[in-house]
Amino acid sequence: MYLHGSSKINSNGHLEIGGCDTMLLKERFGTPLYIVDEQLVRRRCREFIEAFHETGLKFQVAYASKAFCVMAMCALAAEEGMSLDVVSSGELFTALQAGFPAERIHFHGNNKTPEEIEMALDAQIGCFVVDSEMELHLLQALAYERKQQVNILLRVTPGVEAHTHEYMATGQEDSKFGFDIANGTARQAIEQAIRLDHLNLLGVHSHIGSQIFEVNGFQMAAERVAAFSREIKEQLHFSFKVINLGGGFGIRYTEEDTPLKISTYVQAIGDAVKTYFSGLYDELPEIWIEPGRSIVGDAGTTLYTVGSIKDIPQVRKYVSVDGGMTDNPRPALYQAKYEAMLANRALDASEETVSIAGKCCESGDMLIWDVELPRPNTGDLLAVASTGAYNYSMASNYNRICRPAVVFVNNGEAELVVRRETYMDIVRNDVVPQRLLRDQADSAVHLNAKITVSS
Numbered sequence: 279m280y281l282h283g284s285s286k287i288n289s290n291g292h293l294e295i296g297g298c299d300t301m302l303l304k305e306r307f308g309t310p311l312y313i314v315d316e317q318l319v320r321r322r323c324r325e326f327i328e329a330f331h332e333t334g335l336k337f338q339v340a341y342a343s344k345a346f347c348v349m350a351m352c353a354l355a356a357e358e359g360m361s362l363d364v365v366s367s368g369e370l371f372t373a374l375q376a377g378f379p380a381e382r383i384h385f386h387g388n389n390k391t392p393e394e395i396e397m398a399l400d401a402q403i404g405c406f407v408v409d410s411e412m413e414l415h416l417l418q419a420l421a422y423e424r425k426q427q428v429n430i431l432l433r434v435t436p437g438v439e440a441h442t443h444e445y446m447a448t449g450q451e452d453s454k455f456g457f458d459i460a461n462g463t464a465r466q467a468i469e470q471a472i473r474l475d476h477l478n479l480l481g482v483h484s485h486i487g488s489q490i491f492e493v494n495g496f497q498m499a500a501e502r503v504a505a506f507s508r509e510i511k512e513q514l515h516f517s518f519k520v521i522n523l524g525g526g527f528g529i530r531y532t533e534e535d536t537p538l539k540i541s542t543y544v545q546a547i548g549d550a551v552k553t554y555f556s557g558l559y560d561e562l563p564e565i566w567i568e569p570g571r572s573i574v575g576d577a578g579t580t581l582y583t584v585g586s587i588k589d590i591p592q593v594r595k596y597v598s599v600d601g602g603m604t605d606n607p608r609p610a611l612y613q614a615k616y617e618a619m620l621a622n623r624a625l626d627a628s629e630e631t632v633s634i635a636g637k638c639c640e641s642g643d644m645l646i647w648d649v650e651l652p653r654p655n656t657g658d659l660l661a662v663a664s665t666g667a668y669n670y671s672m673a674s675n676y677n678r679i680c681r682p683a684v685v686f687v688n689n690g691e692a693e694l695v696v697r698r699e700t701y702m703d704i705v706r707n708d709v710v711p712q713r714l715l716r717d718q719a720d721s722a723v724h725l726n727a728k729i730t731v732s733s
Protein backbone atom coordinates (compact mmCIF):
# COMPACT_ATOMS: atom_id res chain seq x y z
CA MET A 279 0.00 0.00 0.00
CA TYR A 280 1.29 3.44 -0.90
CA LEU A 281 2.05 5.52 2.19
CA HIS A 282 0.49 8.96 1.85
CA GLY A 283 1.36 12.08 3.84
CA SER A 284 2.64 11.28 7.33
CA SER A 285 1.91 7.54 7.07
CA LYS A 286 4.90 5.33 7.84
CA ILE A 287 5.85 1.97 9.29
CA ASN A 288 7.11 2.37 12.87
CA SER A 289 9.64 0.36 14.83
CA ASN A 290 6.90 -2.02 16.05
CA GLY A 291 6.19 -2.93 12.45
CA HIS A 292 2.86 -1.12 12.66
CA LEU A 293 1.34 1.44 10.33
CA GLU A 294 1.58 4.87 11.93
CA ILE A 295 -0.34 7.93 10.74
CA GLY A 296 0.13 11.46 12.06
CA GLY A 297 2.55 10.01 14.60
CA CYS A 298 -0.14 7.66 15.98
CA ASP A 299 0.30 3.89 15.99
CA THR A 300 -2.78 2.44 14.29
CA MET A 301 -2.85 -0.47 16.79
CA LEU A 302 -3.25 2.05 19.59
CA LEU A 303 -5.94 3.87 17.61
CA LYS A 304 -7.78 0.56 17.27
CA GLU A 305 -7.51 -0.03 21.01
CA ARG A 306 -8.74 3.43 21.87
CA PHE A 307 -11.45 4.01 19.26
CA GLY A 308 -12.34 0.53 17.94
CA THR A 309 -12.89 -0.43 14.30
CA PRO A 310 -14.00 0.31 11.67
CA LEU A 311 -12.37 3.68 12.09
CA TYR A 312 -11.80 6.57 9.70
CA ILE A 313 -8.48 8.31 10.29
CA VAL A 314 -7.72 11.72 8.80
CA ASP A 315 -4.15 12.96 8.52
CA GLU A 316 -4.73 16.59 9.47
CA GLN A 317 -1.35 17.88 8.26
CA LEU A 318 -1.95 16.38 4.83
CA VAL A 319 -5.36 18.06 4.53
CA ARG A 320 -3.80 21.38 5.51
CA ARG A 321 -0.97 20.83 3.02
CA ARG A 322 -3.46 20.23 0.20
CA CYS A 323 -5.39 23.41 1.04
CA ARG A 324 -2.15 25.38 1.04
CA GLU A 325 -0.98 23.84 -2.24
CA PHE A 326 -4.09 25.17 -3.98
CA ILE A 327 -3.88 28.60 -2.40
CA GLU A 328 -0.15 29.00 -3.00
CA ALA A 329 -0.46 27.83 -6.62
CA PHE A 330 -3.18 30.42 -7.20
CA HIS A 331 -1.06 33.16 -5.66
CA GLU A 332 1.59 32.21 -8.23
CA THR A 333 -0.83 32.83 -11.10
CA GLY A 334 -1.39 36.43 -10.00
CA LEU A 335 -5.14 36.00 -10.56
CA LYS A 336 -7.80 36.95 -8.04
CA PHE A 337 -9.25 33.71 -6.74
CA GLN A 338 -11.24 31.73 -4.20
CA VAL A 339 -10.63 28.06 -3.46
CA ALA A 340 -13.88 26.59 -2.15
CA TYR A 341 -13.55 23.22 -0.46
CA ALA A 342 -16.34 21.00 -1.89
CA SER A 343 -17.72 19.83 1.42
CA LYS A 344 -19.67 16.94 -0.15
CA ALA A 345 -16.36 15.04 -0.11
CA PHE A 346 -16.27 15.02 3.70
CA CYS A 347 -18.57 17.31 5.59
CA VAL A 348 -18.25 17.35 9.35
CA MET A 349 -17.95 20.35 11.64
CA ALA A 350 -14.26 19.84 12.39
CA MET A 351 -13.46 19.72 8.69
CA CYS A 352 -15.44 22.92 8.04
CA ALA A 353 -13.59 24.62 10.89
CA LEU A 354 -10.25 23.46 9.51
CA ALA A 355 -11.12 24.65 5.99
CA ALA A 356 -12.11 28.05 7.40
CA GLU A 357 -8.81 28.27 9.26
CA GLU A 358 -6.93 27.52 6.04
CA GLY A 359 -8.62 30.44 4.28
CA MET A 360 -10.79 28.28 2.05
CA SER A 361 -14.28 29.13 0.86
CA LEU A 362 -16.88 26.36 1.05
CA ASP A 363 -19.14 24.70 -1.49
CA VAL A 364 -22.31 23.25 0.02
CA VAL A 365 -24.99 21.41 -1.87
CA SER A 366 -27.79 20.99 0.65
CA SER A 367 -29.21 22.58 3.76
CA GLY A 368 -27.58 19.77 5.77
CA GLU A 369 -24.12 20.74 4.57
CA LEU A 370 -24.98 24.41 5.05
CA PHE A 371 -26.18 23.76 8.59
CA THR A 372 -23.00 21.81 9.39
CA ALA A 373 -20.85 24.67 8.10
CA LEU A 374 -22.78 27.33 10.01
CA GLN A 375 -22.71 25.27 13.20
CA ALA A 376 -18.94 25.07 12.80
CA GLY A 377 -18.80 28.86 12.55
CA PHE A 378 -17.78 28.88 8.88
CA PRO A 379 -17.97 32.50 7.63
CA ALA A 380 -21.26 32.69 5.71
CA GLU A 381 -19.91 35.16 3.16
CA ARG A 382 -17.46 32.49 1.95
CA ILE A 383 -20.16 29.84 1.42
CA HIS A 384 -21.36 28.99 -2.10
CA PHE A 385 -24.63 27.08 -2.40
CA HIS A 386 -24.98 24.49 -5.18
CA GLY A 387 -27.60 21.95 -6.13
CA ASN A 388 -29.92 21.12 -9.00
CA ASN A 389 -33.05 21.16 -6.86
CA LYS A 390 -32.77 23.52 -3.93
CA THR A 391 -36.06 23.66 -2.05
CA PRO A 392 -37.66 26.96 -0.99
CA GLU A 393 -36.79 26.08 2.64
CA GLU A 394 -33.15 25.51 1.72
CA ILE A 395 -32.99 28.80 -0.15
CA GLU A 396 -34.57 30.64 2.80
CA MET A 397 -32.09 29.12 5.20
CA ALA A 398 -29.22 30.30 3.02
CA LEU A 399 -30.79 33.76 2.65
CA ASP A 400 -31.18 33.98 6.43
CA ALA A 401 -27.52 33.15 6.81
CA GLN A 402 -26.57 35.68 4.11
CA ILE A 403 -24.24 33.30 2.32
CA GLY A 404 -21.76 34.60 -0.25
CA CYS A 405 -23.23 33.17 -3.43
CA PHE A 406 -25.89 30.89 -4.93
CA VAL A 407 -24.92 28.77 -7.90
CA VAL A 408 -28.22 28.76 -9.76
CA ASP A 409 -28.87 25.55 -11.64
CA SER A 410 -32.26 25.99 -13.33
CA GLU A 411 -34.79 28.52 -14.51
CA MET A 412 -37.16 27.50 -11.77
CA GLU A 413 -34.51 28.22 -9.16
CA LEU A 414 -33.69 31.58 -10.73
CA HIS A 415 -37.28 32.76 -10.32
CA LEU A 416 -37.76 31.21 -6.92
CA LEU A 417 -34.60 32.81 -5.60
CA GLN A 418 -35.55 36.17 -7.09
CA ALA A 419 -39.03 36.02 -5.54
CA LEU A 420 -37.65 35.14 -2.11
CA ALA A 421 -34.92 37.80 -2.31
CA TYR A 422 -37.51 40.36 -3.41
CA GLU A 423 -39.79 39.52 -0.46
CA ARG A 424 -36.90 40.11 1.92
CA LYS A 425 -35.51 43.13 0.06
CA GLN A 426 -32.22 41.26 0.00
CA GLN A 427 -29.55 41.57 -2.69
CA VAL A 428 -28.16 38.14 -3.63
CA ASN A 429 -24.97 37.17 -5.47
CA ILE A 430 -25.40 34.45 -8.05
CA LEU A 431 -23.44 32.41 -10.55
CA LEU A 432 -25.26 30.46 -13.25
CA ARG A 433 -24.12 26.89 -13.69
CA VAL A 434 -23.47 26.06 -17.32
CA THR A 435 -22.60 22.83 -19.09
CA PRO A 436 -19.74 23.64 -21.43
CA GLY A 437 -20.06 20.46 -23.52
CA VAL A 438 -16.81 18.93 -22.29
CA GLU A 439 -16.76 15.16 -21.86
CA ALA A 440 -14.43 14.46 -18.94
CA HIS A 441 -12.46 11.22 -19.07
CA THR A 442 -13.81 9.59 -15.96
CA HIS A 443 -16.49 7.18 -14.73
CA GLU A 444 -19.82 8.05 -16.37
CA TYR A 445 -21.41 8.74 -12.95
CA MET A 446 -18.70 11.34 -12.28
CA ALA A 447 -18.96 13.28 -15.56
CA THR A 448 -21.07 16.43 -15.47
CA GLY A 449 -19.83 18.78 -18.21
CA GLN A 450 -21.61 17.13 -21.14
CA GLU A 451 -24.85 18.38 -22.70
CA ASP A 452 -26.88 15.37 -21.47
CA SER A 453 -26.55 16.21 -17.77
CA LYS A 454 -29.07 16.97 -15.04
CA PHE A 455 -26.99 19.99 -14.02
CA GLY A 456 -27.09 23.55 -15.24
CA PHE A 457 -27.86 25.49 -18.41
CA ASP A 458 -26.46 24.27 -21.68
CA ILE A 459 -24.24 26.67 -23.61
CA ALA A 460 -24.61 24.93 -26.98
CA ASN A 461 -28.40 24.96 -27.22
CA GLY A 462 -28.79 28.58 -26.10
CA THR A 463 -30.48 28.00 -22.74
CA ALA A 464 -27.45 29.41 -20.90
CA ARG A 465 -27.65 32.66 -22.86
CA GLN A 466 -31.40 32.98 -22.19
CA ALA A 467 -30.83 32.41 -18.49
CA ILE A 468 -28.12 35.08 -18.41
CA GLU A 469 -30.50 37.53 -20.09
CA GLN A 470 -33.11 36.88 -17.45
CA ALA A 471 -30.64 37.03 -14.57
CA ILE A 472 -29.35 40.42 -15.75
CA ARG A 473 -32.90 41.79 -15.86
CA LEU A 474 -34.15 40.41 -12.55
CA ASP A 475 -33.75 42.78 -9.64
CA HIS A 476 -32.35 41.60 -6.30
CA LEU A 477 -30.07 39.20 -8.15
CA ASN A 478 -26.47 40.27 -8.62
CA LEU A 479 -25.06 38.11 -11.42
CA LEU A 480 -21.36 37.61 -10.76
CA GLY A 481 -20.66 35.14 -13.55
CA VAL A 482 -20.84 31.49 -14.49
CA HIS A 483 -19.88 28.15 -13.06
CA SER A 484 -18.80 24.97 -14.83
CA HIS A 485 -17.80 21.64 -13.35
CA ILE A 486 -16.83 18.95 -15.82
CA GLY A 487 -16.57 15.95 -13.50
CA SER A 488 -14.50 14.24 -10.86
CA GLN A 489 -11.27 12.19 -10.56
CA ILE A 490 -9.72 13.73 -13.68
CA PHE A 491 -6.04 13.27 -14.47
CA GLU A 492 -5.56 15.59 -17.42
CA VAL A 493 -5.48 19.34 -17.68
CA ASN A 494 -7.03 19.55 -21.14
CA GLY A 495 -10.63 19.13 -19.90
CA PHE A 496 -10.19 22.16 -17.63
CA GLN A 497 -8.47 24.12 -20.39
CA MET A 498 -11.27 23.30 -22.79
CA ALA A 499 -13.89 24.30 -20.22
CA ALA A 500 -12.07 27.62 -19.72
CA GLU A 501 -11.98 28.12 -23.47
CA ARG A 502 -15.71 27.40 -23.90
CA VAL A 503 -16.66 29.59 -20.95
CA ALA A 504 -14.46 32.40 -22.32
CA ALA A 505 -16.10 32.13 -25.75
CA PHE A 506 -19.48 32.26 -24.03
CA SER A 507 -18.37 35.27 -21.97
CA ARG A 508 -17.35 37.01 -25.21
CA GLU A 509 -20.75 36.30 -26.72
CA ILE A 510 -22.49 37.71 -23.65
CA LYS A 511 -20.30 40.80 -23.66
CA GLU A 512 -20.87 41.46 -27.35
CA GLN A 513 -24.57 40.71 -27.43
CA LEU A 514 -25.74 41.71 -23.96
CA HIS A 515 -22.97 44.14 -22.98
CA PHE A 516 -22.48 42.31 -19.72
CA SER A 517 -19.13 41.34 -18.18
CA PHE A 518 -18.62 38.45 -15.79
CA LYS A 519 -16.63 39.26 -12.67
CA VAL A 520 -16.27 35.62 -11.58
CA ILE A 521 -15.67 32.38 -13.44
CA ASN A 522 -15.93 29.20 -11.38
CA LEU A 523 -14.30 26.18 -12.99
CA GLY A 524 -15.43 23.61 -10.39
CA GLY A 525 -13.43 20.74 -8.94
CA GLY A 526 -12.51 17.28 -10.14
CA PHE A 527 -8.75 17.02 -9.64
CA GLY A 528 -7.80 13.35 -9.46
CA ILE A 529 -5.95 11.59 -6.65
CA ARG A 530 -4.07 8.32 -6.25
CA TYR A 531 -6.10 5.35 -5.06
CA THR A 532 -3.92 2.67 -6.67
CA GLU A 533 -0.87 2.59 -8.88
CA GLU A 534 -3.17 2.81 -11.91
CA ASP A 535 -3.92 6.42 -10.98
CA THR A 536 -1.59 9.13 -12.20
CA PRO A 537 -2.59 12.40 -10.54
CA LEU A 538 -0.85 15.60 -11.50
CA LYS A 539 0.58 17.96 -8.93
CA ILE A 540 -1.99 20.44 -7.63
CA SER A 541 0.20 23.27 -8.91
CA THR A 542 0.10 21.74 -12.41
CA TYR A 543 -3.71 21.79 -12.50
CA VAL A 544 -3.86 25.33 -11.12
CA GLN A 545 -1.17 26.67 -13.44
CA ALA A 546 -2.92 25.14 -16.47
CA ILE A 547 -6.20 26.74 -15.41
CA GLY A 548 -4.49 30.08 -14.79
CA ASP A 549 -2.74 30.00 -18.17
CA ALA A 550 -5.95 29.03 -19.97
CA VAL A 551 -7.86 31.87 -18.31
CA LYS A 552 -5.14 34.36 -19.23
CA THR A 553 -5.08 33.12 -22.83
CA TYR A 554 -8.78 32.85 -23.51
CA PHE A 555 -9.95 35.93 -21.60
CA SER A 556 -7.16 38.09 -22.92
CA GLY A 557 -8.46 41.43 -24.21
CA LEU A 558 -12.04 40.65 -23.29
CA TYR A 559 -12.42 42.75 -20.15
CA ASP A 560 -10.37 45.55 -18.59
CA GLU A 561 -9.45 43.13 -15.84
CA LEU A 562 -9.30 39.32 -15.87
CA PRO A 563 -12.22 37.72 -14.02
CA GLU A 564 -11.76 36.31 -10.54
CA ILE A 565 -11.32 32.52 -10.73
CA TRP A 566 -13.02 30.21 -8.26
CA ILE A 567 -12.49 26.47 -8.03
CA GLU A 568 -14.03 23.75 -5.88
CA PRO A 569 -11.72 20.85 -5.03
CA GLY A 570 -13.15 18.15 -2.78
CA ARG A 571 -11.42 14.80 -3.29
CA SER A 572 -7.99 16.38 -3.81
CA ILE A 573 -8.23 18.11 -0.41
CA VAL A 574 -9.21 15.15 1.75
CA GLY A 575 -9.03 11.97 -0.34
CA ASP A 576 -5.52 10.70 0.24
CA ALA A 577 -5.48 12.03 3.83
CA GLY A 578 -8.03 9.39 4.84
CA THR A 579 -7.38 5.79 5.87
CA THR A 580 -9.94 3.30 7.14
CA LEU A 581 -9.02 0.67 9.71
CA TYR A 582 -10.93 -2.61 9.90
CA THR A 583 -10.58 -5.78 11.93
CA VAL A 584 -10.35 -9.01 9.99
CA GLY A 585 -13.10 -11.49 10.89
CA SER A 586 -14.05 -14.61 9.04
CA ILE A 587 -11.90 -16.01 6.26
CA LYS A 588 -13.32 -18.27 3.57
CA ASP A 589 -10.86 -20.11 1.37
CA ILE A 590 -12.19 -21.68 -1.82
CA PRO A 591 -9.14 -23.60 -3.03
CA GLN A 592 -8.02 -22.66 -6.55
CA VAL A 593 -10.75 -20.02 -6.67
CA ARG A 594 -10.50 -17.25 -4.12
CA LYS A 595 -9.90 -16.40 -0.50
CA TYR A 596 -12.52 -14.06 0.95
CA VAL A 597 -11.26 -12.06 3.92
CA SER A 598 -14.18 -10.38 5.65
CA VAL A 599 -13.85 -7.22 7.67
CA ASP A 600 -16.11 -5.48 10.18
CA GLY A 601 -17.20 -2.74 7.73
CA GLY A 602 -17.82 -2.56 4.00
CA MET A 603 -20.18 -0.78 1.65
CA THR A 604 -21.80 1.02 4.57
CA ASP A 605 -18.61 2.97 5.28
CA ASN A 606 -17.27 2.88 1.69
CA PRO A 607 -19.88 2.48 -1.05
CA ARG A 608 -17.48 3.53 -3.82
CA PRO A 609 -16.39 0.05 -4.98
CA ALA A 610 -20.04 -0.99 -5.33
CA LEU A 611 -21.06 2.30 -7.00
CA TYR A 612 -18.15 3.03 -9.30
CA GLN A 613 -16.09 -0.20 -9.27
CA ALA A 614 -13.54 1.97 -7.44
CA LYS A 615 -10.24 0.32 -6.59
CA TYR A 616 -8.27 0.60 -3.36
CA GLU A 617 -5.00 -0.54 -1.82
CA ALA A 618 -4.71 -2.16 1.59
CA MET A 619 -2.17 -3.51 4.06
CA LEU A 620 -2.12 -5.37 7.35
CA ALA A 621 -1.43 -2.46 9.66
CA ASN A 622 -0.34 -4.68 12.58
CA ARG A 623 2.12 -6.69 10.42
CA ALA A 624 3.32 -3.97 8.11
CA LEU A 625 6.79 -5.48 7.69
CA ASP A 626 5.59 -8.99 6.79
CA ALA A 627 6.08 -9.90 3.17
CA SER A 628 3.07 -10.35 0.90
CA GLU A 629 2.28 -14.04 0.52
CA GLU A 630 -1.05 -14.38 -1.17
CA THR A 631 -3.76 -12.72 -3.19
CA VAL A 632 -7.03 -12.32 -1.31
CA SER A 633 -10.26 -10.37 -1.73
CA ILE A 634 -11.60 -8.11 1.00
CA ALA A 635 -15.30 -8.56 1.66
CA GLY A 636 -17.59 -6.26 3.59
CA LYS A 637 -20.09 -7.57 6.14
CA CYS A 638 -23.29 -6.50 4.39
CA CYS A 639 -25.78 -8.95 3.08
CA GLU A 640 -24.86 -8.20 -0.56
CA SER A 641 -22.59 -10.18 -2.87
CA GLY A 642 -21.51 -6.83 -4.30
CA ASP A 643 -20.22 -5.69 -0.92
CA MET A 644 -16.56 -6.21 -1.81
CA LEU A 645 -14.05 -3.56 -0.79
CA ILE A 646 -11.13 -4.89 -2.83
CA TRP A 647 -10.90 -7.70 -5.37
CA ASP A 648 -7.46 -9.29 -5.44
CA VAL A 649 -5.00 -7.61 -3.15
CA GLU A 650 -1.57 -8.98 -2.20
CA LEU A 651 -1.19 -9.38 1.56
CA PRO A 652 0.72 -11.41 4.13
CA ARG A 653 -1.49 -14.41 4.99
CA PRO A 654 -4.27 -12.67 6.95
CA ASN A 655 -5.53 -14.01 10.26
CA THR A 656 -8.71 -13.28 12.12
CA GLY A 657 -8.03 -10.30 14.38
CA ASP A 658 -5.50 -8.63 12.06
CA LEU A 659 -5.86 -4.92 11.48
CA LEU A 660 -6.50 -4.03 7.85
CA ALA A 661 -5.86 -0.49 6.60
CA VAL A 662 -7.38 0.79 3.37
CA ALA A 663 -5.81 3.96 1.93
CA SER A 664 -7.29 7.05 0.25
CA THR A 665 -10.67 6.85 1.94
CA GLY A 666 -10.89 10.50 3.00
CA ALA A 667 -13.31 11.62 0.28
CA TYR A 668 -16.82 10.32 -0.41
CA ASN A 669 -16.54 7.60 2.22
CA TYR A 670 -17.84 9.00 5.50
CA SER A 671 -19.97 11.47 3.54
CA MET A 672 -21.61 8.66 1.57
CA ALA A 673 -21.82 6.17 4.43
CA SER A 674 -25.15 4.55 5.26
CA ASN A 675 -26.84 2.47 7.93
CA TYR A 676 -27.67 -0.38 5.55
CA ASN A 677 -28.24 -3.57 7.53
CA ARG A 678 -28.56 -1.21 10.51
CA ILE A 679 -24.81 -0.99 10.79
CA CYS A 680 -23.55 1.90 12.92
CA ARG A 681 -21.38 4.48 11.14
CA PRO A 682 -17.75 4.43 12.34
CA ALA A 683 -16.03 7.16 14.31
CA VAL A 684 -13.73 9.69 12.65
CA VAL A 685 -10.44 10.70 14.21
CA PHE A 686 -8.04 13.49 13.23
CA VAL A 687 -4.40 12.57 13.81
CA ASN A 688 -1.58 15.08 14.00
CA ASN A 689 1.85 15.12 15.66
CA GLY A 690 1.16 12.03 17.74
CA GLU A 691 -2.24 13.27 18.95
CA ALA A 692 -5.54 11.64 18.00
CA GLU A 693 -8.77 13.60 18.42
CA LEU A 694 -12.26 12.29 17.92
CA VAL A 695 -14.19 14.48 15.46
CA VAL A 696 -17.19 12.21 14.92
CA ARG A 697 -18.37 9.77 17.56
CA ARG A 698 -19.14 6.18 16.57
CA GLU A 699 -22.87 5.70 16.15
CA THR A 700 -24.65 3.66 18.76
CA TYR A 701 -27.64 1.34 18.51
CA MET A 702 -29.70 4.13 20.03
CA ASP A 703 -28.64 6.39 17.12
CA ILE A 704 -29.87 3.68 14.80
CA VAL A 705 -33.38 3.60 16.29
CA ARG A 706 -33.53 7.28 17.26
CA ASN A 707 -35.98 8.28 14.54
CA ASP A 708 -38.05 5.11 14.52
CA VAL A 709 -41.64 5.49 15.57
CA VAL A 710 -43.77 2.47 16.41
CA PRO A 711 -47.47 3.22 15.97
CA GLN A 712 -49.47 2.69 19.13
CA ARG A 713 -51.47 -0.15 17.55
CA LEU A 714 -48.26 -2.14 17.09
CA LEU A 715 -47.13 -1.58 20.66
CA ARG A 716 -49.80 -3.94 22.06
CA ASP A 717 -47.49 -6.88 22.39
CA GLN A 718 -44.43 -5.00 23.43
CA ALA A 719 -44.72 -5.94 27.08
CA ASP A 720 -45.14 -9.59 26.01
CA SER A 721 -42.12 -9.48 23.73
CA ALA A 722 -40.05 -7.84 26.43
CA VAL A 723 -40.97 -10.68 28.77
CA HIS A 724 -40.19 -13.12 26.00
CA LEU A 725 -36.81 -11.52 25.34
CA ASN A 726 -35.98 -11.44 29.05
CA ALA A 727 -36.93 -15.08 29.37
CA LYS A 728 -34.64 -15.98 26.50
CA ILE A 729 -31.78 -13.98 27.96
CA THR A 730 -32.32 -15.66 31.33
CA VAL A 731 -32.33 -19.12 29.76
CA SER A 732 -29.24 -18.50 27.68
CA SER A 733 -27.16 -16.93 30.46
Ligand SMILES: Cc1ncc(COP(=O)(O)O)c(C=O)c1O
Binds near residue numbers: 448526570667
Ligand atom coordinates in the same frame (compact mmCIF):
# COMPACT_ATOMS: atom_id res chain seq x y z
C1 LIG B 1 -20.33 21.20 -8.61
C2 LIG B 1 -19.22 20.42 -8.03
N1 LIG B 1 -18.16 21.07 -7.54
C3 LIG B 1 -17.13 20.42 -6.98
C4 LIG B 1 -17.13 19.03 -6.89
C5 LIG B 1 -15.96 18.38 -6.23
O1 LIG B 1 -15.34 17.49 -7.06
P1 LIG B 1 -14.01 16.74 -6.60
O2 LIG B 1 -14.28 16.12 -5.30
O3 LIG B 1 -13.78 15.76 -7.68
O4 LIG B 1 -12.94 17.78 -6.54
C6 LIG B 1 -18.21 18.31 -7.39
C7 LIG B 1 -18.20 16.84 -7.39
O5 LIG B 1 -17.89 16.23 -8.41
C8 LIG B 1 -19.28 19.02 -7.96
O6 LIG B 1 -20.34 18.37 -8.42
Ligand SMILES: N[C@@H](CCCC[NH3+])C(=O)O
Binds near residue numbers: 344446488489608668
Ligand atom coordinates in the same frame (compact mmCIF):
# COMPACT_ATOMS: atom_id res chain seq x y z
N1 LIG C 1 -19.18 10.81 -5.09
C1 LIG C 1 -18.27 10.56 -6.11
C2 LIG C 1 -18.17 11.42 -7.30
C3 LIG C 1 -19.19 12.50 -7.49
C4 LIG C 1 -18.75 13.74 -6.80
C5 LIG C 1 -19.75 14.82 -6.67
N2 LIG C 1 -20.22 15.44 -7.90
C6 LIG C 1 -17.09 9.73 -5.74
O1 LIG C 1 -17.08 9.10 -4.78
O2 LIG C 1 -16.13 9.61 -6.38
